[in-house]
Amino acid sequence: MDWQAFALTLRLASITTIVLLAIAVPLAALLVLGRARWLAAVEALATLPLVLPPTVLGFFLLVLLGPRTAAGRAIAALFGHPLAFSFDGLVVGSVIYSLPFAVQPLVAGFAAVPASLVDAARLLGAGPSRVVRTLLVPLARRSLITAAVLSFLHTVGEFGVVLMLGGDIPGATRTLSIVLYNQVENFDYGAAGRTAAILMGLSVLALIAIYSKGLEHGGARGGSRA
Amino acid sequence: MEAGLALMRRRLLPALFALVLPAPVCAQAALRVAAAADLEPVLPPILAQFEEQTRIHAAATYQASAMLTTQIENGAPFDLFLSADLSFPGRLIAAGMADTAEPAPIPYANGTLVLWERKDSHLPFPSLALLSDPNLKLLAIANPERAPYGRAAVAALTKLRLYDSLKPRLVTAENIAQAAQFVDSGNADAGLISLTSALTPKLTASGNYFVIPRDLYPPIEQGAVIVKSTKRRAAAQKLLDFLLSAPVQAELAKSGLTPVK
Known part of the structure; x- marks a missing residue:
């Protein structure tokens, strides 16, 4: 078992989840509370990675944000190195790739909070950030958990982006799904089986955790009721 | 949403089927070549010449040799395997998955x-x-x-x-x-x-x-085998012979491979 890759994968998924929640909570609140027409375009963009082939994303990050473009050089200056072949690059790729898995449950959860409550809070003088902090987030707690777990698992299971962008560097970009791929390609089916079992076990446990939590609350599975 | 689904059922699905279904029925399936990634710049014009001369259409998949070996071991429908070494095709021979009486793959270039x-x-x-x-x-x-x-x-x-x-x-x-x-x-x-x-x-x-x-570095001797499960043995052999023929070998030399003949 490649424990270095295991730790790296958990670190990548944790950091990605934290960054994603920081982006997705305000974004989902904006999508639910906002009334502007262009928000539909924003929601479409935020959902795009769900249907986008990971190879498209890998290509964008590798070439369009590579060291040969102005945008790429700006990013390289910001991070101190190009995105490709680095842990930071994988975080950027994973945040984009898992964005819909964080935004979608939150939009559903926030939208299920009765509009009358939001209006009442506003009438009492609460600004948008206070509405989100004291009303939407506590009431949509389960959606927040769902968003976090799905983002985490989706990042653990990410493969195509890492394969195109990673360069398979132990301790930096060699994640568990890459290890599994290497083991299969090197004909080491026994080790591949063990790695696959860990990836599978992780996903099953987390999903059971989400759904059993739902049953405790009277079988509400929609993720919207708190 | 409902209307969209109905439209999807009535118009789009039949259209999609019409697009997808005839493909396997039409023409004869291509000869499938599993080729090492270094052949990607080399092989396409050779396969075009081969088709011109023999009327056999061959389509190649380019990947690392080990990956192609795994795929063939697990039943990928390839007819001919052009590896970038001798050990991977040798592995197929040892596993009884190559259509050859020889104990070693056939070298075609370095x-x-x-x-x-x-x-x-x-x-x-x-x-x-x-x-x-x-x-x-x-x-x-x-x-x-x-x-x-x-x-x-x-x-x-x-x-x-x-x-x-x-x-x-x-x-x-x-x-x-x-x-x-x-x-x-x-x-x-x-x-x-x-x-x-x-x-x-x-x-x-x-x-x-x-x-x-x-x-x-040890020489990068590239070897070929015909895959045992092929249904087009004669065509695969023809392509291999074509690859070993003098004019094609001369062409390989121009594209960065050292001929074996």
Whole structure:
């Protein structure tokens, strides 16, 4: 078992989840509370990675944000190195790739909070950030958990982006799904089986955790009721 | 939403089926060639000539040799396997998955390893000295466990006593074509790639190469086998013979492979 890759994968998924929640909570609140027409375009963009082939994303990050473009050089200056072949690059790729898995449950959860409550809070003088902090987030707690777990698992299971962008560097970009791929390609089916079992076990446990939590609350599975 | 679904059922689905279904029925299926990634720049014109002469259409899939071997072992419908070494096709022969009475694969060419960098690189012109240049931050190689060119790259670096110092700066590509892509896209400073890639019009325009001396790595002998499960043995044999014919061998020499004949 490649424990270095295991730790790296958990670190990548944790950091990605934290960054994603920081982006997705305000974004989902904006999508639910906002009334502007262009928000539909924003929601479409935020959902795009769900249907986008990971190879498209890998290509964008590798070439369009590579060291040969102005945008790429700006990013390289910001991070101190190009995105490709680095842990930071994988975080950027994973945040984009898992964005819909964080935004979608939150939009559903926030939208299920009765509009009358939001209006009442506003009438009492609460600004948008206070509405989100004291009303939407506590009431949509389960959606927040769902968003976090799905983002985490989706990042653990990410493969195509890492394969195109990673360069398979132990301790930096060699994640568990890459290890599994290497083991299969090197004909080491026994080790591949063990790695696959860990990836599978992780996903099953987390999903059971989400759904059993739902049953405790009277079988509400929609993720919207708190 | 409902209307959309109804439209989907009535119009779009039949249209989709119409698009998808006739494909397997029409024409004769192509001869399927599993080809090492270094052949990607070389093989297409050869396959076109082959089709012109024999009316047999052949389609190639390019990947690292080990990957193709795994796929064939697990039943991928290939007819002919052109590896970048002798060990992977040898593995298929040992497993009884090759259609041959010979104990070894048939060599069809030898590969050449080169050090390649972009012309706009800030580093000196490619040479062995470049490999020990401290400003060389990222060197791309193919995966040494599954790509014969990657294996040759590691052998050469080891022989130069540079492997240990370069190891933290190596980026490993899936196959030799991706190693070239890593360098051409500017993400890696230089790469140990195949001469076949370096000689393509695109890479000739964008970069310079240095041929790694042959005594630094074991020869990259490339061998072929016909896959046991093929239903088109005669056609596969014809393509293999074509590849070994004098004019095609001469053509290989021009594209960066050393002929065996």
